[in-house]
Amino acid sequence: TQPYAAYLVGLADDVLVYAQRLAEWMTNAPQIEEDMALGNIALDLLGQARALYPHIGAIDGTGRGEDDFAMQRGERDWRNVHLVEQERGDFADEMARLLWFSAYQVQLQTALGRSTDAVVAGVAGKALKEVRYHLDHASLWVVRLGDGTEESHRRMQAALERVQPYLAELFDDDEASVVAADLGVGVLPSSLRDGVVEQVSRVVMQATLSLPESSKWRSRGGRAGIHSRPMGYLLAELQHIARSYPGATW
Amino acid sequence: TQPYAAYLVGLADDVLVYAQRLAEWMTNAPQIEEDMALGNIALDLLGQARALYPHIGAIDGTGRGEDDFAMQRGERDWRNVHLVEQERGDFADEMARLLWFSAYQVQLQTALGRSTDAVVAGVAGKALKEVRYHLDHASLWVVRLGDGTEESHRRMQAALERVQPYLAELFDDDEASVVAADLGVGVLPSSLRDGVVEQVSRVVMQATLSLPESSKWRSRGGRAGIHSRPMGYLLAELQHIARSYPGATW
Amino acid sequence: DAVGEDFDALIAADQRIEPRDAMPEKYRETLIRQIAQHAHSEIIGMQPEGNWITRAPSLRRKAILIAKVQDEAGHGLYLYSAAETLGVDRAELLDRLHDGRQKYSSIFNYPTLTWADCGAIGWLVDGAAIMNQVPLCRCSYGPYARAMIRVCKEESFHQRQGFEILWTLMRGTPEQQAMAQDAADRWWWPALAMFGPPDTGEAAKGGHTEQSMAWGIKRFSNDDLRQKFVDMMVPQADKLGIVLPDPELRWNEERGHYDFGEIDWDEFWRVLRGDGACNAERIAHRRRAHEDGAWVREAANAYAAKHASTVTATGRESAA
Amino acid sequence: DAVGEDFDALIAADQRIEPRDAMPEKYRETLIRQIAQHAHSEIIGMQPEGNWITRAPSLRRKAILIAKVQDEAGHGLYLYSAAETLGVDRAELLDRLHDGRQKYSSIFNYPTLTWADCGAIGWLVDGAAIMNQVPLCRCSYGPYARAMIRVCKEESFHQRQGFEILWTLMRGTPEQQAMAQDAADRWWWPALAMFGPPDTGEAAKGGHTEQSMAWGIKRFSNDDLRQKFVDMMVPQADKLGIVLPDPELRWNEERGHYDFGEIDWDEFWRVLRGDGACNAERIAHRRRAHEDGAWVREAANAYAAKHASTVTATGRESAA
Secondary structure, eight states: OOTTHHHHHHHHHHHHHHHHHHHTTTTTSSSHHHHHHHHHHHHHHHHHHHHHHHHHHHHTSSOOOHHHHHHSOOGGGOOOOHHHHSOOOOHHHHHHHHHHHHHHHHHHHHHHTTOSSHHHHHHHHHHHHHHHHHHHHHHHHHHHHHTSOHHHHHHHHHHHHHHGGGTGGGGOOOHHHHHHHHTTSSOOGGGGHHHHHHHHHHHHHHTTOOOOOOOSOOOOOGGGTOOOTHHHHHHHHHHHHHHHSTTOOO | OOTTHHHHHHHHHHHHHHHHHHHTTTTTSSSHHHHHHHHHHHHHHHHHHHHHHHHHHHHTSSOOOHHHHHHHOOGGGOOOOHHHHSOOOOHHHHHHHHHHHHHHHHHHHHHHTTOSSHHHHHHHHHHHHHHHHHHHHHHHHHHHHHTSOHHHHHHHHHHHHHHGGGTGGGGOOOHHHHHHHHTTSSOOGGGGHHHHHHHHHHHHHHTTOOOOOOOSOOOOOGGGTOOOHHHHHHHHHHHHHHHHSTTOOO | OHHHHHHHHHHHTTOOBOTTSOOOHHHHHHHHHHHHHHHHHHHHTHHHHHTTTTTOSSHHHHHHHHHHHHHHHHHHHHHHHHHHTTTOOHHHHHHHHHTTSSOOOGGGGSOOOSTHHHHHIIIIIHHHHHHHHGGGGGOSBHHHHHHHHHHHHHHHHHHHHHHHHHHHHHTSOHHHHHHHHHHHHHHHHHHHHTTOSOOSGGGGTTSSHHHHHHTTSOOSOHHHHHHHHHHHHHHHHHHHTOOOSOTTOEEETTTTEEEOOOOOHHHHHHIIIIISTTHHHHHHHHHHHHHHTHHHHHHHHHHHHHHHHHHHHHSOOTTO | OHHHHHHHHHHHTTOOBOTTSOOOHHHHHHHHHHHHHHHHHHHHTHHHHHTTTTTOSSHHHHHHHHHHHHHHHHHHHHHHHHHHTTTOOHHHHHHHHHTTSSOOOGGGGSOOOSTHHHHHIIIIIHHHHHHHHGGGGGOSBHHHHHHHHHHHHHHHHHHHHHHHHHHHHHTSOHHHHHHHHHHHHHHHHHHHHTTOSOOSGGGGTTSSHHHHHHTTSOOSOHHHHHHHHHHHHHHHHHHHTOOOSOTTOEEETTTTEEEOOOOOHHHHHHIIIIISTTHHHHHHHHHHHHHHTHHHHHHHHHHHHHHHHHHHHHSOOTTO
């Protein structure tokens, strides 16, 4: 069993939980093209999670498959950041979250392309192309909304402020990431911060918006299984059917 | 096994599901007194359900207990009306629903006090005192809101209109209720309608509001396990923990 | 007149009518109504299955379901585009959907109560849709026919996925088998009603079928398509181990077809008039999404207009 | 002055101060702040457990939990009433809560992650609250003391319920035992911090303890109460089979008390300053409920005003 399994669980949980939230937009998006686009991004992230879980089950010695991870873990065993578990807000909230998350993912997957774990490097190679598209998509919308109408500018700015407390957590170097970085499998989250902030800042400036100051409060604990209120309800929905029919295959 | 068990499941599911919805108001009510009052009504209804389920488990021969009914049934086996499963709206929506449901319960429990099933009659005797209080509480608020400010009048009238399509279902004579009524255990839902409408009409008039016309669309199917969209999500929340630990006691 | 002659000649020669061709106003109106209703059905049809995306029982099924709902959105878009070639725009068609002037397939007013319903929709509803749509690939109106070719290819993929969901359930636990059977029980009759009311024999009078056939929009009667559907599905049900909920269903050697029972047309008309389980919910959901998104669409338009005028003003920002 | 003399005499005689009695402004302010903070803690404290009402694992537990959260609302109401006897009103106190001018107990900024947390809150948090509150039943200010008597009776009931939740889990499956242990691991240190920063020895200088003791508001130092709490809980933990997460915890024969480790006061101050897991969420939730309900409270006031004036005008509708 590999000591960096916990690090990979964090990576996989981030994208699975965000895929679950993004998929909620289907039938709820502002236009049909966007139902499709957000569904597409959800599919990409879901695919990344599905590629990682069985690998984690192999290296941690449990032999767990994707659905063991997705459907059979309690809240305390999930290692995703709070950013991705927050409830769906308005479209500006989603674009603010997608902009930051995708910019983070571009830096992350770029670095993971050099992972000493061949599976991780392989997943990252494919993921990088996807998350670059996600970043483009979010950037396009942030610029349109920031530089659109008065209302959309106000909403987009408010969304940047609401998402702000959830960002620091992406860049915390927890124990698992230090282990993974030492082994050359992973990357220190803190090392990604400057690239992400620079990327987002460019978009925000083009959108005639401004990056908010740091808030007094910030989220923490996701990587240690300490989640925010929405997580339990997300899991109830995600797992209810699977949990209701123990041992069934689908 | 008694052929009227299905009828009692409908009675119990109505109050359990509504208790679940009402309890959501706790920490969300317009004033602290109301957090308490709605919690109290939820507790009364929950108590009624808990008194009925083990009795049903005895008469249907399955020996199921309250948690077998509450935590282990799939959506198709729930027999509550759509009215009680609808998502929490604003406070006016809740008072409109509570007014109708309590007026219905007063008529129902009055009739069930004469049930040939001693347990049902016993539960009804206690429940009648409770639901009279619920009716008073809802009436008080409907009058206050109807005859309060312009905004509250408008909201209360809109709430009466939104709840309207869910009322007819309360008074449908399905097969199970016909069987139960024939045996003297239950009462034909259609026989309760006039009393309920009269009661509600008095309150609505005092509130300077008006009862809406029948809508083109009306809910149906709850007593046959055909539910509306919110039901599955309600069950996911209700059952997630119980389903996640098969065989555990709490 | 010249319009009529050219058009009639193209129809007679079984050639495609293209947007640039002159066409009778009634033909245009019939097509707009039909294509729009078809597009609306794809968009509203995202909701019943969309209801299961967050609760799909496995990640694999979740991925397949997301992709399917996405395909439905895509079909809606092709179809709105086809309708736009007839001189209406999508925003106007969506308004007509939202305020009830145009309809969508009544099948989507039935609820999806269990996971098995995702299987039944794929197997039965998409199956019936394909039966209806394959002949439309030869429809006289070119853009509609071409959209249908693309749609049909994906629909038959969806139908196989639905079959496979049920197949897996029928080979699962007793609860899973019961779930699959229950779904088939609830979706079978509504699927048969999807082909529309009887339009042969006595019933042929007064309906749209005759005119639509003459125009090459419709190729088979509702009743013929329904029969073909029943004939196709019965062996598939046998393979699944599902009992179709019709005691009168049996092979008729003489006709070379399956006989089947009477559809409850009262229910059909009731649901069509707006009193089905989900009529209110489907339109309310669609409207809410549309209204919630109004500020986003306005912003996109404002941004595009700003940029267009910038380009005009400076003549050099189009590469930005 | 006369105020000071009467007041001092009552305090010296260990008599109760009542609302009609003159009292020093500082005493009044201290009490308002303390009672309001206590009331706010009850109201905000509904949220962590309220989070589990819809998901309680059995109907019996759901009923107990609803009743408990209801009790907390009731405690909030008694305490706001007690504060109102000092000349402030509840609406004003709630405003001070909502805009951060007044605080609530920092313990409620920790999240409830599993069902076992409902047990740990009852056992540890209510246990610590009782330890703090029992002496307040003898507080010099009458209305506060009387409210506390009622509150304490219910709190000790809640504490037993919390213990019983954990007891059941510890006798359950291995997962349930792990859940209970995990909850105790997370709530133990925050519960110890509930007694406030050290206020004996060196730390006695500069805090409020000395003045509050002189006024008969506080009867024991934070440190004394904390020690009593530890001494009470260690045997209960043993009975449960829960290992308290403190390697330095051991019986000190000489002191006749349990020794225990150092509390992480940096975390305590960080959370108190607003940077705990749930600070933002708790206040946002409370504010939203208050704002969403504004139109209801306005309507109730408008209705009452209308009726009051009707009564005045006709003199005969008060019985209506």
